[in-house]
Amino acid sequence: AQKITQTQPGMFVQEKEAVTLDCTYDTSDPSYGLFWYKQPSSGEMIFLIYQGSYDQQNATEGRYSLNFQKARKSANLVISASQLGDSAMYFCAMRGEYNFNKFYFGSGTKLNVKP
């Protein structure tokens, strides 16, 4: 069975500082994909970053980077130079190999960026 765990229900960060949002996962699939999405208060889910389980390097997309530690089964999202517009819910998700369609979502982390 697949499982995604986000242990931080809420986080605060000062504007312009970096913040790490935790995500751990559990799967027995030999390959899988890990995703982070941002959900502002308006509701849309915005894709941020993807990490494949066989990718040799950690994924980066602008101010977002994914700290992928395969042995520890963690895929933490790092946001550098936080901006007020980063305040939102952040969801970690996983897609396995055998049930390619199904995404498993974590419970989310509410990030508040303080001016």
Add this chain to the structure above:
Amino acid sequence: GAVVSQHPSRVICKSGTSVKIECRSLDFQATTMFWYRQFPKKSLMLMATSNEGSKATYEQGVEKDKFLINHASLTLSTLTVTSAHPEDSSFYICSARDLGLGTGNLAKNIQYFGAGTRLSVL
């Protein structure tokens, strides 16, 4: 690229009426689309997987006669909430998976989401 349009964004209806929500992939073809439901301050709950040209696959506990899904083309899936009741009030959000062709994000089979529909049943 990879834009998914969902309409309407908000709907208020009377109990007993049916509501149709549309989900369109605007710049890519999606053989597979997904419908999720989200309760306040909760994560997304997959309701069903919509397959173009065939019947949808529903998750356990989701009433297929209540939530009718049609995926008539490679760019459009619809969710109809039939005989809506107040307990159906929720945030419904769709996503689309690309065909897995191409490079970059298209090759990673990322799900791209619509903006969601907030349904309120009076």
